[in-house]
Amino acid sequence: MKRLSILFALLLTACMQPSYPGIDHPSGGGNSANDRSIIDYIDQRLANEYYWLDEVEEKYNSFNRNLSWDKYLQSSLSLLKTNTDDGYIANNGQRLFYSYIRDIGESTRGAVTGFGIELHYTIVIIDQEQRYYGFVIENVFDGSPAAEAGIKRGDVITMIDEAYITPNNYASRFSSIENNTAKSLKLQLRRQTGDKESYKATLSPSTYSETTVVYNRIVDIEEKRVGYLVYTGFESEYDDEFLAILDRFASDGVNEVILDLRCNGGGSVASAVKLCSALLPSTYEDGVLCTVTRHPKNTSQERTQQFLLENTSNHLQNLTRLTVICSDYSASASELVIMGLRGLDFQVDLIGTTTEGKNCGMDVTRRTIGGKTLEYAPITFMCFNAKGFGDWGEGITPDIDLTDEGNGLGIYDEHYPLPRADWGDEAYDIGLASAIAHITGKSITTSRAMPMTESTLHTVELERPTEGIRLYHEE
Numbered sequence: 001m002k003r004l005s006i007l008f009a010l011l012l013t014a015c016m017q018p019s020y021p022g023i024d025h026p027s028g029g030g031n032s033a034n035d036r037s038i039i040d041y042i043d044q045r046l047a048n049e050y051y052w053l054d055e056v057e058e059k060y061n062s063f064n065r066n067l068s069w070d071k072y073l074q075s076s077l078s079l080l081k082t083n084t085d086d087g088y089i090a091n092n093g094q095r096l097f098y099s100y101i102r103d104i105g106e107s108t109r110g111a112v113t114g115f116g117i118e119l120h121y122t123i124v125i126i127d128q129e130q131r132y133y134g135f136v137i138e139n140v141f142d143g144s145p146a147a148e149a150g151i152k153r154g155d156v157i158t159m160i161d162e163a164y165i166t167p168n169n170y171a172s173r174f175s176s177i178e179n180n181t182a183k184s185l186k187l188q189l190r191r192q193t194g195d196k197e198s199y200k201a202t203l204s205p206s207t208y209s210e211t212t213v214v215y216n217r218i219v220d221i222e223e224k225r226v227g228y229l230v231y232t233g234f235e236s237e238y239d240d241e242f243l244a245i246l247d248r249f250a251s252d253g254v255n256e257v258i259l260d261l262r263c264n265g266g267g268s269v270a271s272a273v274k275l276c277s278a279l280l281p282s283t284y285e286d287g288v289l290c291t292v293t294r295h296p297k298n299t300s301q302e303r304t305q306q307f308l309l310e311n312t313s314n315h316l317q318n319l320t321r322l323t324v325i326c327s328d329y330s331a332s333a334s335e336l337v338i339m340g341l342r343g344l345d346f347q348v349d350l351i352g353t354t355t356e357g358k359n360c361g362m363d364v365t366r367r368t369i370g371g372k373t374l375e376y377a378p379i380t381f382m383c384f385n386a387k388g389f390g391d392w393g394e395g396i397t398p399d400i401d402l403t404d405e406g407n408g409l410g411i412y413d414e415h416y417p418l419p420r421a422d423w424g425d426e427a428y429d430i431g432l433a434s435a436i437a438h439i440t441g442k443s444i445t446t447s448r449a450m451p452m453t454e455s456t457l458h459t460v461e462l463e464r465p466t467e468g469i470r471l472y473h474e475e
Contacts, residue, residue: 033370034069034369034370034371034372035068035069035072036065037369037370038069038072038101038369038370038372038374039065039067039069039072041367041369041374041376042069042072042073042076042101042376043060043063045300045365045376045378046073046076046378047060048297048298048299048300049294049295049298049300049301049363049378049380050083050099050295050378050379050380051083051085051086051294051295051360051379051380051381051382052080052082052083052086052295052379053295053297053298054082054295054297055080055081055082055083056080059079059080062079063075063076063079064076069101070101070103073097073099073100073101073378074097077097077099078095078097083379085359085360085379085382085393086098086099086360086379087099098358098360098362098379099362099377099378099379100375100376100377101374101375101376101377102374102375103372103373103374104366104373104374104375105372105373111207111208111209112141112180112207112208112209112210113180113205113206113207114144114145114180114205114206114208115144115145115146115177115180115182115185115203115205116140116141116143116144116145116146116147116208117137117139117140117144117146117151117177117178118137118138118139118140118141118178119135119136119137119138119174119177119178120135120136120137120138120418120419122136122415122418123135123136123170123174124136124156126156126158126190130164131166131167132158132164132165132166133164133165133166133167133170134156134157134158134165134190135156135157135165135170135173135174135177136154136155136156136157136418136419137151137152137153137154137155137156137157137419138153138263138419139153139214139232139263139423140152140153141208141209141210141211141214142208142209143208143209144206144208145203145204145205145206145208146201146203147208149201149202149203150199150201151187151189151201152191152421152422153419153421153422153423154191154192154193154419154420154421154422154425154428154429155189155190155191155192156189156190156191156192157177157187157188157189158188158189158190158198159187159188160173160177160185160186160187160188161185161186162186162188180205182205183205184202184203184204184205185201185202185203186200186201186202186203187200187201187202187203188200189201192420192421192428193420193421193422193425193427193428211238211241212231212232212233212234212235212238212264212267213229213230213231213232213238213241213242213245214230214231214232214423215228215229215230215260215423215424216228216229216230216245217424218249218252218254219426219436221436221439221440222440224255224256224439224440225252225253225254225255225256226254226255226256226257226258226436226439227245227246227249227252227254227256227257227258228257228258228260228424228432228435229242229245229246229249229257229258229259229260230260230263230423231259231260231261231264231275232263232264233264233265233266233267234264234266234267234268234269234271234272234275234333234334235267235268235271236268236270236271238271239271239274242275242278243274243278243315246278246279246315246316247314247315249316250315250316250317254316255318255319256319256321256323256439257279257316257319257322257323258323258324258325258432258435258436258439259279259322259323259324259325259337260324260325260423260431260432261324261325261326261330261334261337262325262326262327262329262330262352262417262431263327263329263330263417264329264330264331264333264334265329265330265331265332265334265356266331266332266333266334266335266336266358267332267333268333269290269292269307269333269336269361270307271333272289272333272336272337272340273289273290273307273308273309273310274311275337276289276309276337276340276341277289277309277310277311277312277315278311278312278314278315278316279315279316279319279322279341280309280312280316280319280341280344280346281312281313281316281317281318281319282312282313282317283312284309284312284344284346285309285310285311285312285313286308286309286310287308287309287344287386288306288307288308288309288386289307289308289309289340289341289343289344289385289386290306290307290336290340290343290383290384290385290386291304291305291306291307291383291384291385291386291388292304292305292307292361292381292382292383292384293305293381293382293384294380294381295380298380300363301363301380301381305381320347321346321347321348321349322341322346322347322348322349323348323349323351323435323438323439324337324338324348324349324350324351324352325351325352325431325432325434325435326338326350326351326352326353326355326396326398327352327353327355327416327417328353328354328355328356328395328417329356329417330352330355330356331355331356331357331358332356332358332359332361334355335355335356335357335358335359335392335395335396336383338350338355338396339385339389339390339392339396340385340386342385343385343386343387343389344385344386349399349400349438350396350397350398350399350400351398351399351400351402351431351434351435351438352398352400352401352402352416352417352431353398353401353402353403353416353417354394354395354396354397354398354401355392355395355396356395357392357393357394357395357396358393359382359383359390359391359392359393360379360381360382360383360393361379361380361381361382361383362377362378362379362380362381363377363378363380363381364376364377365377400434400438402416402430402431402434403415403416408443409434409437409438409443409444410443410444411430411433411434411443411444412430413430416430416431417431
């Protein structure tokens with residue numbers, strides 16, 4: 001689900017991110033010399049590396065090179081018909097692409113100055129008559145102003161600076177929080193769980209550290225020690241962080257792992273291989289996790305490239321299965337982990353909803369042109385597991401569908417993966433509660449994880465950032 005949804009719900013009874021990674025929309029400025037140089041860069045890789053370069057060759061002369069650089073790639077790709085796996089058709093009929101080029105400037109995901117809030121791409125309506133909106137918090141970074149103020153995942157922002165969120169201002173309000181552009185925030189919030197219902201918080205921006213390894217804990221369930229890890233993006237700078245957590249799981253006697261990928265849109269193939277290697281015993285050492293294939297005319301990279309499992313003996317040794325929490329936000333490298341492990345006949349049990357379905361990836365390059373540091377990622381390859389299977393373009397169906405009343409667990413949520421509670425709260429987080437129930441073989445009563453009233457889901461077509469499967473190359 002790569003769009004901004006509006007959820008009609010009566011909370012009264014129940015109660016864009018840094019520029020890397022994600023999808024930027026940098027400003028152009030006419031067909032300047034810099035524009036032409038960037039367009040030449042775009043053309044070069046499209047004509048030599050794009051997975052559907054046969055059609056690029058056919059329609060190359062029809063591309064509109066009078067556009068500014070930031071509009072040129074999307075415009076050119078929209079003229080092609082064979083590249084249906086590059087992106088998707090939104091509900092409003094607009095074609096949106098995974099391939100991107102963006103100005104990343106000097107930004108990184110490490111030290112960030114801001115509020116520490118990530119918002120879920122579903123908006124709730126808290127007053128249907130007045131059309132007042134609410135933002136649901138997806139994640140709060142440790143050490144951030146939001147965390148210090150006691151704000152938690154699952155809380156709902158109902159007012160900002162003593163004003164309601166409305167159809168006229170929600171887009172700018174959403175962006176000011178997600179992209180840390182507001183000078184300060186005075187928030188009214190509502191908690192969906194526990195005794196704390198409505199509260200206020202005033203935030204000033206401060207420096208904190210972001211990470212994609214957002215939560216972990218060990219849960220003791222009967223005779224099982226279950227390691228729970230929430231991972232929101234496959235980025236190489238955090239590899240050591242998740243490996244250290246898995247090592248701690250091993251030293252503490254963990255014999256089951258729940259990997260939460262419900263908010264993970266993908267990332268580095270190398271990171272996905274490291275994660276799989278760390279989960280597998282040494283008998284899988286040097287096995288092929290996946291193979292990527294490029295167009296036969298692509299001479300920039302290897303036509304076929306295999307990724308082998310390494311250092312499998314250095315981490316967890318006794319796992320016989322992996323339980324994965326997923327959603328339709330889980331894409332690309334997340335799906336590669338699931339299908340890669342299944343291709344080795346390692347048991348992966350999937351709980352959530354059907355994943356996004358992105359079995360293609362990008363060779364990513366970065367170049368500085370006219371003072372802009374550009375990251376360019378056209379779709380250049382397809383992925384296959386060890387059995388040669390790569391047909392998950394329509395998504396991977398879960399073993400237990402959390403939106404299905406008849407899933408056998410005794411609990412469901414038609415609005416999953418809308419955040420209901422903080423990470424690790426198995427009493428109210430349907431994803432974690434269901435994974436634990438699956439491991440123990442017990443059902444859950446519906447009173448545990450349904451704090452919001454039922455309602456009808458409606459969507460408006462605004463883009464949700466998609467990270468994708470990426471291979472990085474130096475230029």
